[in-house]
Amino acid sequence: MPLLPHKNLPFLAALSLALAGLVLERAMAGPTLMAPGGGAVHALIVGVNKYRNLGPGAQLSGAAADAKDIAEALSGAGVKILPILDFDATRERFVTEMDHLITSSNPGDFVIIAFAGHGMQVPEYSQWKGIEPNSINEQIAFSGFGFSGDGAGQVVVNKELRAWIARLDAKNVDVLVIMDSCFSGGMTRGFDRRSSRMVTREIKGDVEKSDRDKFIPIEMTEKEARTEVRSLSHVTFLAGATPNSVVPETAGIDPRNTKSVRGALSYFIARAIEGTASNGKDLTREALFRFASQNVRQATGERQFVDIEPRVADEMSLRRVVLRFSGEAVVPVESPRIQPNPDPSLADPIRIAVVNGSTNALEGIEKGAAPFLASKSPNDADLVWDLSNRDAIVRGDIVMHGVDGSLLGGVIDRTWAIRAVQKLSISRTLAVRLQEEGKIYVIGDDPELIVGGVKERYLTVFNIAADGELQLLFPTDQNDALIDNDEWTYRPTVAKPFGVDNVIAAASDRPADAFLRWFNNHNHKRDAALVASEIARWAAADPTLKIGTVGLYTSSYRR
Template sequence: MVNDITDGPLRHLLLPALLAAWLFAPAAAAETRALVVGIDAYQHISPLHGAVADAQDIAAALRRAGVSDLTLRLDADATRERLTADWQALMDRAQPGDRLVFSFAGHGTQEPERIAGNEDDGKDEVLLLGGVSENGAGTRERIPDDELNQWFRDAAARGLDVLFVADSCHSGTLTRDIDPRAGQGSARYTAYSVSDDLLELDMPPAPSERDAGDLPGLTFLAAGQEHEQVPEVDLFDVDGRRARRGALSWAFARALEGAADRDSDGQLTREELNRFVRANVRAIADSRQTPNLLPVAADTRVVVPLAGASARSGPGSTALPQARLRIEGTDAASAAALLRDLSGTVPAAGPDAVDLVFDIRRREAVSGRGDILARDLDPTRPALQSVIDAWRGVERLKLERLGDRLSMRVFPDDGLHHRGRTIAFEIDDILLPYLVFFSLSGDGTVHFHYPFPGDPPTLPAGRPVRVEFQVTPPFGADHIIAVASDASLDQLAADLKAIDGRRAARQAIEAVLAITRQGRRQLGLQGLYTAP
C-alpha cells in the first residue's frame, strides 16, 4: 500500500506521539466542544460555493453526536478577531480531558515562511478568511500555520485534545487536467502575493523553540495530499438538496453520524476516521484527492465520542440520479431532439451546472468534473443512453455502503494513463471472504474480472488483491467495482458474466445494488482514466 505522507502541511504540529505521555488523564465526563467555520463569500478573491453548506452539515452532525458547546461562523462572521476570540473562549470553558474540534472549509494558500528554516519548502500554509486582500487591512484576514500551531499548543498545555479538519488546500496542482467543456469548476486554493502586510504575529524567534513540545493529543485531517488541489464536487446539503460541497466535509459529517464507527462502540477513533474518509472521499471525488490524517501513531485514540449519533445507511431507494446533460457540436434542433429521446436526464441549466457533456462533433463524452468518459463515441441514441446509464450507476454507488468501503487504489498514481503504460489496481481492507469485481467503461460496457474458474473460492481476511495490465483502447474512463461478502456471490458473478462485453450498465448496477443491500457486504469503487 501507499504510505501516508508525513511531511505535508502543518507537519511541525504533529510530532511523534509516542515520545511522551499525555500530561492529563481524561475526565470522567469529558466534553467535546467545537468551532466550525465555512466561507464562500470572499470579497477580493474567487468565491466558493460549498463551504457554508459544509460548515452547516458538520455543525448539525456534531450536535446530533451530542456536542452542545458549538460556535458556527459563516462568511463575513468568520473574521480573524472573532475566530481568535472563539478559540480562546472554547479553551477557557473546557476542562482537562475535553476535546476541541476546529473545522475550516474555505480557501487555503502558501506564502513565504515567516520563521526562517521552519519549512522544508520555505513556505507557510495559510487559511484565508472572507475579507482577505493583498494589501491594506484585509492582509490581517488570514491564519498562518505557525499561529495554528500556537493555538494547539495552548490547548495541549491545558490537557485538551484537538481534532483539526481542514477542507482547503495549499497547492495549485491538478491530479488530472479538467476539460474546459465541463465548465468552470471551483477549488479551495488561490494564489496571491501580499504587499504592505499588516498581519503581526507574536511568534517564537526560532523553530527550535516552537517545536520543543509534543502534541500527542492533536489529530490533523487534511482534504488532500500536499501536492493535490482540492475541488468542490456536487453532493447534497444538510437538507438533502443537491449542492456543491467539499468531499472531505461531507464525509466527515457522515463519520460523525456514526457511519465510520466500525465496531459500533460509540467512539470514533483515528483509525476509523482515517479509513472512512480516505475511501469515501476518493470515491466521491473521482480520485482527484486523497485525504491525509496525521499522526499515523496511536490509531485507537478516540477523536470524537458519538453519543446520540445514528448512522445513515445511505439513500433508501435504489433510484438512479438524474444527469444534467448538455449536448454540443451539433445544431440546436438536433440537440433538443436528442435530449427529448434520452432518459434519466434533465437539460443542464448553465455552463457550470452540468454532469455530462456530449460533444457530437468530436464524438466524446465529458463528465461535469472534467474527465473524458468515452472517446470515438457513436453519436446514436443507444450509445449515448449507455453512457448516461453508466454515469448514473456510478454516482449511485458512491452513496452506498459508506461505512463498509473497500480501499481501492491505482498505481502508480491517479493521473491520466496513456497507451502502452503498465498500471495496476489494488483492492485492500477486505474483511469478508467472498469477492467479485468487474469494470464499467464510460460507454457502459461491462468487463468481468474476478473470479474465474481456477481462482480460489475465498480470500484470507486482510490480504490485498492486485492486478496489473497495460493501457489499450478504447480510451476514456473505467470504474472498477468490487463487492465483498460473508456469503457466496455466485449469483452476482453469474449475472455479470452473462453481460460481459456488452453495454449493459443498468443491469450491472442493479445487480450490485440488489446484493449490497442485504447481509454483510463491502463495496469498492475506483476510477481509471486513459488516453491515446
C-alpha cells in the same frame, strides 16, 4: 424539460428514492457524540464564501454550506454550535475563539476545529524564518483578506494553528482538525473546460512584503512554532488536499441536493459525525482516515486526495477512538423496497448538456435504462456531450471519444450506475485506489490497482467501461475469491478505447455466489444501470459487505 423515455424506469426510480431516503434517515437518527476521554465536547466551525477584497473569480459557493452541514450534524449528535460564516469570520474572532477553547477545555475534553474556505502559500514570515525547510508558510484566509493593507493580516498561519493544538494536546484534550482548503496543490491531470468551470479553494499570489512584515502573530514559544502534528498524540488532522491534488467545489456530492456545490471533505466529515461511517459505533482514527479518504476520492473523480496526520503505521495510534458515540446505532444500508409506479420526475436523472450542437439530438439517441434530462448549461450537467467532436465529458474528464447517438445511452447508464454505487458505498467503505493516484495513463504505462483491508475476505472486482459494458475482473475462478493478504493488487492494461474506466471492488465475509451468478449473465453486456440495484440487494442480505470504486483515466498522449 421532462424526462426523456427510457427502459426500466420504475425500478431505477425506486432505487434512487430509497438511496436518497437512507441519507435523510441517517441525518435524523444519529447517535450522541461523546468525548473519547469522557469530558465535554467543544467546536469551532468556520465557513467563508465571500471575500470582500477579492474579485468575482475568487468567491466560493460551498464553504458556508459545509460549515452549516457540520454544525447541523453536531447539533443532531447533541453538540449545539453556531458556525461562523462569511463576513463574521475574521482573524480577530478566530483568535478569540481559539484562546477561549484552550482556557475552557479540561483534560478528557474533545475539541473539533473545522474551516472551509480559501488557503494559500506565502514566503515564510520573518518571525519563523528558517523553521520550514522549503521557506514557505501556509495560511487560511478570512473574509477580509486582501493582498495589501489591513487585509493582508486577515489570516491564520499554520504555525499559529499548530501552537494552539499543541497547547490542547498538552492538556490531554483530544482534537479533531478539518482544514477543507487548498494550499499548494496541483492537478495530476488536466480539466476539460467544455464540461464546466472548476473552482478550487486556493488563493494564488502573494501579499505585499511590507504588509507581511507587519503581521503580528499570536505569542508562542519556539518549541510550539516547531511543532509537528504527527508528534501530538491527541490530535487527528485532515487537510483537504495533498501536494498533488486540489480542493474543488463540486456539485452532486449531497444526494439531498445534487445541484448544491460542496466541499467533499466537509461533507463526509459531517456524515461521520452523524455516525454514518461506523453505523453509530465508535470510530477509530484509522477508520475515519479510510472513510474520508476513499469517499472524497470517489466523489471528486480522483481529483482530491485528503492529507492526514498522524501518517503512521503504529497500530495503537491508528486504533485510537476519534469519534465516540452513545445511544442507538444508525440504520444500516438497506435494499430499497420497489414501489409501484414511482414519480419519474424524482428518479435522480443524469443531467446532460449538449455543446457544439442542438439539444434536440437527445431525442434521437439509442436510450439505455437510466433516466436523464437535458441541462441548459454545462455548469449544471452531470454529463456533457460534444455533438460535433463526439466526446462525452464528466467533470472535466473525457469519458469516451467517438460517442454518437448509438453509444450515448450506455455512457448515461455508466454515469448513473457509478453515482448509485458510490451512494451505497458511503457507509460500507472499502479502500480502493491506484498506486499513482489521479493521473492519466498512456500505452506503455503499468498502472497498479490496490484494494486494501481484504484479508480473509471474499473479493469481487469488476469494471464498468465508458459505454456501460460490465466486465468481470476477479475472481476468474470462485475458488480463488478468498484473499490471504490484507492487500490485493491487479495490473490492468492500458489500451484503446481511451477515456475512463471505473473499477468496482466488493469484499465480504461471505462468498458472493448470488451476485456472481447474476454478473455472469450480464458480463460483457451494456447493463451498467442494472448493477447498482443488484449490489443493493447484496448489501441488504450481507451486513459485512464493503464497496469501493476508482477511476482509471487513459489517453493516447500524456496531457
